[in-house]
Amino acid sequence: MVSITDIREQTVSIASPIRNAVIDFSKMTISALVIETDLKRGGKSIKGYGFTSNGRYGQSGILRERMIPRLLSAHDIASEDGRNLDPFKCWQAMMANEKPGGHGERSVALGAIDMALWDLVAKIEDRPLYQVLSDRYAEGRSNPSVRVYAAGGYYYPDSASHLLETEMRGYLDMGFREVKMKIGGASLDEDRVRIERVLNIVGDGNRLAVDANARFDAQTAIDYAEAMTEYGLRWYEEPVGVLDFEALKEVRQASTMPIATGENLFSCEDSLNLIRYGGLDARVDFLQMDPALSYGLVEYLRTLEMLSAHGWSAGRCVPHGGHQFGLHLAAGLGLFGNEAYPGVFEPFGCFAPEMQLENGRVRLTDAPGIGYEAVPEIHAVLKGA
């Protein structure tokens, strides 16, 4: 029977001078963690690495006081044949004695452990994670070339407004084709000017998404939608409060712009309410739930099943977070693509040097597991956990 011998975590700063329409990231942290097993390869124990995505801070307390002790003391966490770990059994062990509802923070703590568990599962199989996922959950279909878009488009001081163009040109130079920019941190007129400046760089509306970070009330969101419709943008992200499904439905009904939301919903239950009440259209809208923030891939698989039962394909999902875990899910489960934050939340948004970024797609390598060892900057932090 495989068993877990150690779990270590540390809080790491991912402070960044950026801000969106709601918060700044000057004190943002994550929890980075490593899980060790009693299996060895090449004389070394096989390790799994995980971290807590971004935007929701490190989770030292919940990890140390609840999730890690429960997992370390669990008896039945191996797969049927005893040769690998079973992330579903691990999930049950970690959620023991947790009351229903209140999905936030613990979902982030559990998500980091789940990420490390799947890294382990794939390493024990000695295969890249996306291949394990496609064999188990997508009838073997996979595509290691994943569509990615560069999330950025921040606000700059008036004196340096040209930096917006510089930023966007930088993304195209790296190999991105699609980008996302912030709106809602200035007046609608100013935001229109910013959108048009970015369109001049990227060339086509369907290469640009806009993100309001849940700042608007329904009427403001609709005013923005009306002003932006002519641009034919890729999507309009989080126009209104993330739990205000009535307002979302109003925006959806008032506009033809594709809407994207879900990065701040942290459970299958919450996502189900979005689908039930938000009025979204499975043909045009996008869902951005981040498995690392929302109880991990174990819960994300439940969410995909729930979505399927409501007529949504995995191809409408494009996870928040910009982590390589999301790339493997996109490659192995047929998601639309994955977010990327070039130069932000470093090193956790970096690609491995071997991963080619061309024409808006990045290609996963054959490295076993998620492959964080191949990103020197990430590995340096994770192995120190």
Add this chain to the structure above:
Amino acid sequence: MVSITDIREQTVSIASPIRNAVIDFSKMTISALVIETDLKRGGKSIKGYGFTSNGRYGQSGILRERMIPRLLSAHDIASEDGRNLDPFKCWQAMMANEKPGGHGERSVALGAIDMALWDLVAKIEDRPLYQVLSDRYAEGRSNPSVRVYAAGGYYYPDSASHLLETEMRGYLDMGFREVKMKIGGASLDEDRVRIERVLNIVGDGNRLAVDANARFDAQTAIDYAEAMTEYGLRWYEEPVGVLDFEALKEVRQASTMPIATGENLFSCEDSLNLIRYGGLDARVDFLQMDPALSYGLVEYLRTLEMLSAHGWSAGRCVPHGGHQFGLHLAAGLGLFGNEAYPGVFEPFGCFAPEMQLENGRVRLTDAPGIGYEAVPEIHAVLKGA
């Protein structure tokens, strides 16, 4: 200007051998905390005490890493005249750089601080908290005699099933008139027998509520409702998943039993969705949001305002938690009553020796603040934080 000079917190075990239909409480903890100011009375600094209610564990990480440092470094947290603290300004300071949604855990951490802040606000005014609240938010109406019910009715081993009667008789002997018992941890037939045994003790259906702890699916919940209708019970608590508003609506439509829910909703936004989608009836149903778990009284006042706008009076609210903070809210804001857990989660559910419990009501004293100093067992823990 009043200022906060120190905030100390510690994690305290409230382990209890009980279990409900979903979790056991053998490893349950809370965070206890004390806030000190630069104001003195009788030569000693005025202190505020708070803790994290129960059921959601201590929150050391979020308190130490986010809430406490933000509050300690905030500049503008005093009332207009500078003589007291403003819990609303404190709330804004603590929620700086927190993303929207994901209401759980941080809502618990903030709730504990909020409790201590209101304790301070009332102590600085040298009045009991309920009087401060009634003056500020209820046009001076208050009633220091608060309706309380004893939550318990646990499952006992078959060999000791008579302990259910013993437990219930004990509550009546203490001065309670209304009690609550667990259901859903046995078959419907067994639960019916248990309910009838308790009815033999308390005498009348409207003195007994039942709690399924969100365990049932819609059909099971309806089957239970049909079987229980004849008893005329006080309420049927958390029949289905706490975020499954469709299932709740089905149960509501299928039954005339009053429903109670909300203890696992931790924000005004989540409560609004319950009201929008759950199909509850403002004339017969009850809402149990626990301010200490859900961003404190500052958020609870927003929730009461939201409820009022949807036709719900404060008189339909009966908070979860069994803490004296809830008693003051009930007394000062006109709530239906408050939960109590005699002998469980001690010492945090204890009443002060001076507080008389008679005929199902407990009377608050004139002690300034919340009055935890008057409960020796609580004070011993809180002052050690």
